[in-house]
Amino acid sequence: MALVFIDASSAILLYKADLFTQCAREFSMFMAPAVFREVTPQGYPGTEDFHGARDRGLIRIRQPEPDHGFSAHPEFDRLGAGESETIGLFDRYACAREPSFIIIDDGKGAKFCRTHDIPYINALLVPKIFWYSGRMTTDAFKKNTTRLLGLGRYSKQIIQQAGELTRTDLSHVTGGGTHEKTS
Secondary structure (H helix, E strand, O other): OOEEEEOHHHHHHHHHOOOHHHHHHHOEEEEOHHHHHHHOOOOOOOHHHHHHHHHOOOEEEOOOOOOOOOOOOHHHHHOOHHHHHHHHHHHHHOOOOOOEEEEOOOHHHHHHHHHOOOOEEOHHHHHHHHHHOOOOOHHHHHHHHHHHHHHOOOOHHHHHHHHHOOOOOOHHHHOOOOOOOOO
């Protein structure tokens, strides 16, 4: 089971697309305290669901190390609290034995991950990963991708890149499993 570290914008997008619970069941999901606070403000949609996911053990709230391997980089200070804590969690808990990656939809955070070779995806790729790994049918993949495109603010370039990614390109997050459900 892949270890996944998620930021607030991705968690909210996946929640709105009715994919968050599936993600939390399919992956070993970690959330930083700052992220959990961002997704659980009193009275907001999803607050109770995120609390319930935590209480049922579907997500684990963990504290990153204050001074981790990435915190020394100057551009790290420009990240929001949720993104920086998420990257800190990855640094602390990522495991070489299992696929580990970040789901992040923040532009600065994604750029930091790219620059520092941290494996990451955005929420738009979750249906494709589930489809490639046999956890989602082709029809569900298409429906969920369309739903995320309607909810997110993805540039044409991001949409094009997501569409072009192959099973091989995503094998670092699927764990190499690449069978597909066809109906």
